[in-house]
Amino acid sequence: MIQHSLLCTSCRREYPFGEIRPRCQQCGEPLELQKVSHATINVADSLTQTMLERYSAFFPFASIDPLLSLGEGFTPLSESPRLSSDLGVRRLLFKNETLNPTWSFKDRGTIAGIQHAAAIGCSRIGTVSTGNMAVSVAAYGARAGMETFVLVSDSIPEEKISPIAIHQPHLIRVNGDYGNLYFESVRIGTDLGIYFLNSDVPLRVEGSKTIAFEICEQLQLQVPDYVIVPTSAGGNLRGIIKGFEEFVLCGLIPRMPTIVCAQASGCAPIFNAWSTGKDSIERVQAPHTIAHAIENPFPPSGNQALRKIREHDGLCIAVSDDAILQAQRTMAREGIFGQPAAAVPLAALRQLRKEGTVTEDATVVCVVTGCGLKYTAALREQPISTTHCTLEQLPSVLASPRA
Numbered sequence: 001m002i003q004h005s006l007l008c009t010s011c012r013r014e015y016p017f018g019e020i021r022p023r024c025q026q027c028g029e030p031l032e033l034q035k036v037s038h039a040t041i042n043v044a045d046s047l048t049q050t051m052l053e054r055y056s057a058f059f060p061f062a063s064i065d066p067l068l069s070l071g072e073g074f075t076p077l078s079e080s081p082r083l084s085s086d087l088g089v090r091r092l093l094f095k096n097e098t099l100n101p102t103w104s105f106k107d108r109g110t111i112a113g114i115q116h117a118a119a120i121g122c123s124r125i126g127t128v129s130t131g132n133m134a135v136s137v138a139a140y141g142a143r144a145g146m147e148t149f150v151l152v153s154d155s156i157p158e159e160k161i162s163p164i165a166i167h168q169p170h171l172i173r174v175n176g177d178y179g180n181l182y183f184e185s186v187r188i189g190t191d192l193g194i195y196f197l198n199s200d201v202p203l204r205v206e207g208s209k210t211i212a213f214e215i216c217e218q219l220q221l222q223v224p225d226y227v228i229v230p231t232s233a234g235g236n237l238r239g240i241i242k243g244f245e246e247f248v249l250c251g252l253i254p255r256m257p258t259i260v261c262a263q264a265s266g267c268a269p270i271f272n273a274w275s276t277g278k279d280s281i282e283r284v285q286a287p288h289t290i291a292h293a294i295e296n297p298f299p300p301s302g303n304q305a306l307r308k309i310r311e312h313d314g315l316c317i318a319v320s321d322d323a324i325l326q327a328q329r330t331m332a333r334e335g336i337f338g339q340p341a342a343a344v345p346l347a348a349l350r351q352l353r354k355e356g357t358v359t360e361d362a363t364v365v366c367v368v369t370g371c372g373l374k375y376t377a378a379l380r381e382q383p384i385s386t387t388h389c390t391l392e393q394l395p396s397v398l399a400s401p402r403a
């Protein structure tokens with residue numbers, strides 16, 4: 001294996017790459033791999049190569065096992081001319097992550113984590129999640145034939161249990177403080193040799209880089225002005241920023257886009273710290289939002305997300321549940337069915353346009369992180385419009401459907 005090491009994102013202490021170690025022993029902040037500064041895209045037929053094969057030079061693996069892949073990545077960047085004209089921006093594009101194998105962006109980080117686990121000889125993996133990441137790790141763990149542990153809160157709704165359970169991991173409902181489960185799983189996993197692929201482990205962040213890589217490639221290596229990312233733990237945002245940074249370092253693109261960290265106002269710890277000029281995030285008490293997938297009151301990569309946003313003159317924004325639900329409906333009219341969290345970027349863009357922060361000449365990419373079918377209970381908040389008629393009335397109803 002090529003010599004790589006993990007660096008603390010805050011104090012820069014160095015750790016060996018071959019260990020299961022997501023956080024710094026000294027200061028507790030997340031670790032990361034050094035930025036790649038010399039690499040090229042392995043351009044081949046995307047019908048046969050895997051995502052990791054295409055970007056292999058940007059990953060720390062001596063070899064890629066394509067059999068671990070379920071076909072993640074290579075998701076569409078869909079342009080919405082109607083919406084861009086409604087919102088008054090030059091171009092609006094949706095990076096549609098709902099088309100991943102388990103219908104969310106998490107598959108990118110999961111494949112990178114599984115590849116790392118296999119490379120360091122670890123055959124037991126796990127995660128702490130109740131949503132997208134649990135399903136992703138359960139599916140990829142099953143595919144890889146690895147013993148897989150999924151820790152969920154005891155209060156998880158049944159609707160969320162079945163899509164995880166179908167892949168037959170060890171599914172463990174934990175009664176206790178769910179907020180501490182992330183940190184406890186890291187500690188226990190390190191002791192027992194279980195690789196917990198939690199929200200911001202270094203390789204999961206590496207996997208998220210590919211969202212940035214693909215956006216650049218899909219825009220013929222033009223840089224969008226804004227990339228808006230729904231943000232919870234902070235790992236995906238960090239990965240997307242790192243992806244753009246590495247393409248700049250490698251001379252593939254000339255500059256960074258403005259990165260927007262978008263949160264729900266019912267749970268916005270990163271936005272709160274950013275808007276009040278604080279250096280570190282504070283736990284949100286009593287978080288509540290329709291966007292469950294980003295309802296993390298104390299994001300483990302919150303401080304690093306904050307540092308990176310400030311380093312690159314990015315933005316933070318928080319939007320209301322009403323605005324999120326409206327954006328979910330608006331996006332669905334463009335044919336894209338995202339979960340509420342995935343509609344947060346569009347709601348954020350509407351607000352940024354209203355404030356005049358985003359100007360009319362801007363090209364904007366909204367990252368649609370996960371599919372609306374993931375948690376259909378949230379749809380109860382959406383109005384449903386149907387028309388009832390008899391067979392005899394059908395011709396007149398079809399002739400004037402809105403009458």
Ligand SMILES: [Zn+2]
Pocket residue numbers: 008009010011012013024025026027028029
């Ligand atoms: Zn440190």
